[in-house]
Amino acid sequence: MYAYDELDRTLINERVSEFRDQVRRRLSGELSEDEFKMLRLQNGVYLQLHAYMFRVAIPYGTLSSKQLRQLAHVARRYDRGYGHFTTRQNIQFNWIKLTDLPDALADLAEVGIHAMQTSGNNTRNVTSDQWAGVAPGEIEDPRIWSELLRQYTTLHPEFSFLPRKFKFAITASEHDRAAIKVHDIGLRLHKNAQGETGFEVLVGGGLGRTPFIGKTIKPFVAGRDLLSYVEAILRVYNQYGRRDNIYKARIKILVHELGIEKFAKEVEQEWLQIRDGALALDDAVIEEVRSRFTYPVYENLPNLPEELKKAAHDPKFEAWRKNSVFPHKVPGYAIVTLSLKPVGGPPGDATAEQMDAIADLAEKYSFGEIRVGHEQNLALPHVAKRDLPMLWRALDRIGVATPNINLVSDIIACPGLDYCSLANARSIPIAQEITRRFANHETANLIGRLHINISGCINACGHHHVGHIGILGVEKNGEEFYQITIGGRADEHAVVGTLIGPAVRYGEVADVIEDIVEAYLALRANPDELFIDTVKRLGVEPFRERVYATR
Amino acid sequence: MTSPLQQKIKITGPSVVTANRTWDGVVIYRTAAKNWTTDLSEAAIVREVDEARALLAEAAADDLGAIGAYIAPVEIGDDGAIEPGNLREQIRSEGLTIGLPVPA
Ligand code: HEM
Ligand code: SF4
Numbered sequence: 001m002y003a004y005d006e007l008d009r010t011l012i013n014e015r016v017s018e019f020r021d022q023v024r025r026r027l028s029g030e031l032s033e034d035e036f037k038m039l040r041l042q043n044g045v046y047l048q049l050h051a052y053m054f055r056v057a058i059p060y061g062t063l064s065s066k067q068l069r070q071l072a073h074v075a076r077r078y079d080r081g082y083g084h085f086t087t088r089q090n091i092q093f094n095w096i097k098l099t100d101l102p103d104a105l106a107d108l109a110e111v112g113i114h115a116m117q118t119s120g121n122n123t124r125n126v127t128s129d130q131w132a133g134v135a136p137g138e139i140e141d142p143r144i145w146s147e148l149l150r151q152y153t154t155l156h157p158e159f160s161f162l163p164r165k166f167k168f169a170i171t172a173s174e175h176d177r178a179a180i181k182v183h184d185i186g187l188r189l190h191k192n193a194q195g196e197t198g199f200e201v202l203v204g205g206g207l208g209r210t211p212f213i214g215k216t217i218k219p220f221v222a223g224r225d226l227l228s229y230v231e232a233i234l235r236v237y238n239q240y241g242r243r244d245n246i247y248k249a250r251i252k253i254l255v256h257e258l259g260i261e262k263f264a265k266e267v268e269q270e271w272l273q274i275r276d277g278a279l280a281l282d283d284a285v286i287e288e289v290r291s292r293f294t295y296p297v298y299e300n301l302p303n304l305p306e307e308l309k310k311a312a313h314d315p316k317f318e319a320w321r322k323n324s325v326f327p328h329k330v331p332g333y334a335i336v337t338l339s340l341k342p343v344g345g346p347p348g349d350a351t352a353e354q355m356d357a358i359a360d361l362a363e364k365y366s367f368g369e370i371r372v373g374h375e376q377n378l379a380l381p382h383v384a385k386r387d388l389p390m391l392w393r394a395l396d397r398i399g400v401a402t403p404n405i406n407l408v409s410d411i412i413a414c415p416g417l418d419y420c421s422l423a424n425a426r427s428i429p430i431a432q433e434i435t436r437r438f439a440n441h442e443t444a445n446l447i448g449r450l451h452i453n454i455s456g457c458i459n460a461c462g463h464h465h466v467g468h469i470g471i472l473g474v475e476k477n478g479e480e481f482y483q484i485t486i487g488g489r490a491d492e493h494a495v496v497g498t499l500i501g502p503a504v505r506y507g508e509v510a511d512v513i514e515d516i517v518e519a520y521l522a523l524r525a526n527p528d529e530l531f532i533d534t535v536k537r538l539g540v541e542p543f544r545e546r547v548y549a550t551r
Numbered sequence: 552m553t554s555p556l557q558q559k560i561k562i563t564g565p566s567v568v569t570a571n572r573t574w575d576g577v578v579i580y581r582t583a584a585k586n587w588t589t590d591l592s593e594a595a596i597v598r599e600v601d602e603a604r605a606l607l608a609e610a611a612a613d614d615l616g617a618i619g620a621y622i623a624p625v626e627i628g629d630d631g632a633i634e635p636g637n638l639r640e641q642i643r644s645e646g647l648t649i650g651l652p653v654p655a
Contacts, residue, residue, distance in 0.1 A: 047571055050577070
């Protein structure tokens, strides 16, 4: 966990009073909506179809039990008893009243949570690997750097009015769980040939209307230079980014139009002027942040405890363990993923009751810590293996032990037309129907790893471009239609998927997905060849044929 | 953003003016009595562009009461009942097409 210092607490509290005053002035008519809109957006308050939506940051996806309980409290007291975990380590509340927002913010501030820069044209919540600090083989805990970036970018005057939103993601593992290649800046911690730790810096990734995979701008930037290098990138962007056209305003367009070499040259020039200035990080500062992350005192435990051997006789437990329990850097411990993708449920939603129960279980079994991942699931990062059977029973009781992690029903979906004012089509009921079709766990297991991502419009909040199967809602003559892509992926081999053909109707989507999956099962070279590898080997043609032959 | 009054107005059939209520975000409709209602059946119906523009202008002037006013299509049933004119408006008027994830 990370402990905020006095400065952060003061900042968050001052922000609450400021917003309370802004809301008061809005409601008294002193501020018009035009004047107020910018202010509310800087505090994560959007307007959706039915109500205001409130987006709260969960920096680098780490929550304490106390914080999760407070999120549950906000859901219960000011909303309709649930929240939606998003692909960017935020939680959204969908029904909040403007008049309640200052109180909700104040309640969150009590536990060090805020909504600053969760919307607007600024640097957004810095996301990271949900297994940060516990993944085996990790170079070091990437959250130290996420936190440094968070401190540096929060209310940074130069970056509060960028041409467009700006998103960072960081990983320190070989396998990228943070989707760094589809972020404005992606950072990968690694060691260079000299054995020094630093960052590969990627720039210009992004989804939305014009998807791009991030390009490496510099293969190695030392930790001391991280902030100055990032500042140089942001300055070049701030200067040249297209403010005249919202669709061309993201850094990805600038990088694309200038070309990465030219862009890199501009950044280098800028950087050389500032690298030895105030932003150079000395070790003491890095150590100070590092020391504010506390880690559990792990016990020396057997890696295969009796409790686990005994529980292995229960096939339901085994199915869950094999699917949702992952190796931890410390023997005797495990990382447990909690599925927020129950069959027939809206992906990524958790009720206040579930949040409270998970907070309790985290206290009992995971040193009071919870993680949020970009796949819209939660994780308990430090579970003693001997506790797994007990934990499983408790998770199963509250409906978060569906053994479908990374399988076909572990769908990423945006809120879509049920909530979102920008949507063309619904996302959630499409996801629900697909999970019903693949409810049988044996079948899902047989299919193996398969990521389906759904967005209700071209903004791509549901990452459809990088789903193994991507589903994008479009509108044709007032009717919902869906474009299907296959072959995308969001990890270290990130690539944008390919459209398989004309859009299909709402009622056909689940059938089409079944067809694609059946085609894959028939086409795969062997049971170990994943869907994504079959598509890579054969291209989209055989899938296109299968889907459209009868339509 | 273009103000609602500068937008080109195109209507193809009976329409209403809708917005979200400022203090709580709830969906509201403009009434003939120059007020707002949460009940679509009480909304003022307009059929001509000029009428629509006037209703929108008058609604948008209430910056304190409502935000994001715009013209939305409706359908009038044989019995005179006002129905939302498209799926988006149906969802705004009648709520989610899915159940809330709240345990009973
Ligand atoms: C009120 C609801 C929301 C609104 C109005 C909204 C708006 C947008 C817009 C306009 C974009 C396109 C940005 C661009 O291309 O420049 C975008 C992208 C994105 N949003 Fe949302 N969004 C909403 C909810 C969500 C939710 C629920 C999630 C997570 C599930 C999310 C995550 C993202 C992601 C990951 C992207 C694409 C990555 C990128 O920035 O290139 N958003 N959003
Ligand atoms: S992808 Fe479109 S429909 Fe989905 S949340 Fe984003 S803006 Fe809304």
